[in-house]
Amino acid sequence: MAAGQPKPHDLRAAIADSVAEHVKAYDVAESHEGLGLAPVVEGEDPFRSKRIYVQSKLTGKPMAELRRIAGRLLEEWNDPSLQTMVDGLAARGVRGEVRNLIFASTGPKPKIVLRDAIDNVVEVVENGQFCLYYDRPVSEGGLMWSELVDWWSAALKTANTDVAARHRWTRLHTSLDSDPEKTLFRSYTKRYQAGFDQPALIPQVYLHYDPYSSTGGRRSALVRQRMDFLLLLPGRRRVVIEIDGKHHYARPDGTADPAAYAAMMAEDRRLRLRGYEVHRFGGWEFVDNTAAHVTLDAFFDELLDGPT
Numbered sequence: 001m002a003a004g005q006p007k008p009h010d011l012r013a014a015i016a017d018s019v020a021e022h023v024k025a026y027d028v029a030e031s032h033e034g035l036g037l038a039p040v041v042e043g044e045d046p047f048r049s050k051r052i053y054v055q056s057k058l059t060g061k062p063m064a065e066l067r068r069i070a071g072r073l074l075e076e077w078n079d080p081s082l083q084t085m086v087d088g089l090a091a092r093g094v095r096g097e098v099r100n101l102i103f104a105s106t107g108p109k110p111k112i113v114l115r116d117a118i119d120n121v122v123e124v125v126e127n128g129q130f131c132l133y134y135d136r137p138v139s140e141g142g143l144m145w146s147e148l149v150d151w152w153s154a155a156l157k158t159a160n161t162d163v164a165a166r167h168r169w170t171r172l173h174t175s176l177d178s179d180p181e182k183t184l185f186r187s188y189t190k191r192y193q194a195g196f197d198q199p200a201l202i203p204q205v206y207l208h209y210d211p212y213s214s215t216g217g218r219r220s221a222l223v224r225q226r227m228d229f230l231l232l233l234p235g236r237r238r239v240v241i242e243i244d245g246k247h248h249y250a251r252p253d254g255t256a257d258p259a260a261y262a263a264m265m266a267e268d269r270r271l272r273l274r275g276y277e278v279h280r281f282g283g284w285e286f287v288d289n290t291a292a293h294v295t296l297d298a299f300f301d302e303l304l305d306g307p308t
Helices: 008-022 025-031 050-058 063-076 080-089 145-156 161-174 179-194 258-273 289-305
Strands: 101-103 111-116 121-126 132-134 201-206 226-233 237-244 277-282
Touching: 008 050, 008 063, 008 080, 063 080, 063 289, 145 161, 161 179, 179 201, 179 226, 179 237, 179 289, 258 277
Parallel strands: 237 277
Antiparallel strands: 101 132, 101 201, 111 121, 201 226, 226 237
16 A cells, blocks of 8 residues: 555554444444444443454454455445545555446457446447446445345346356356466455455456457557456555557567557556556566466455555
């Protein structure tokens, strides 16, 4: 996290203060699960100190989870102090709301129309069977794996979330183009085994759409139409993760392509100025699979939890 941003200790204290102010002591124990807190155990008594009780339940939770809990509280009531802290965590978050999430393409580029230009309503009219279109609102808490599974459970018409989760994971994995992408995806999604309340890693996300580049061999006017991976985190943080193969900086014959590299860097700058976080991995980092998993685990720990 950037210097000056709140640390996990600060956010735990702010959440505890907010609960203590807005929830009666006899309701704290009943509402704890809705807040994502650990169950009450014998001997615990929120009547002694609501703040201490809530803080004890938040101990050890990663920063991403604390942000999600804070977001839930702010949906329930107004708390200027907590809101200021959450805003500080999202100082570089993207201002706009997520409206169209088209991802995990396994075939031809989808064709879309702007059904309602005023409300920015997009509709996939061709090749929709090859991609996924998440059509639910994304809250300030970001997009969690549990929400993606719930969405897919409804599509499959099943109440078995474990079945839906496995089916969804397989479908997302199928959309990946390279072994490094699959390694990164598998490394990250091991986190889902600890519980579904983890930010969803979304592969092959359409960022730009140029309807003319698919005809007549015309080169796209938009540099990056798809992102390798996207995380939608609390506070409107949008994290782009890219894996650079040779095509990012070299021509098909292997010679250096400075123009392609410069265009890629210019696009990175544009995204960062809009508030996106962009992280790149070189393909060489995935030559040794074991070392790659170590690198990825450390990266995601720091990205999601921040320094403690």
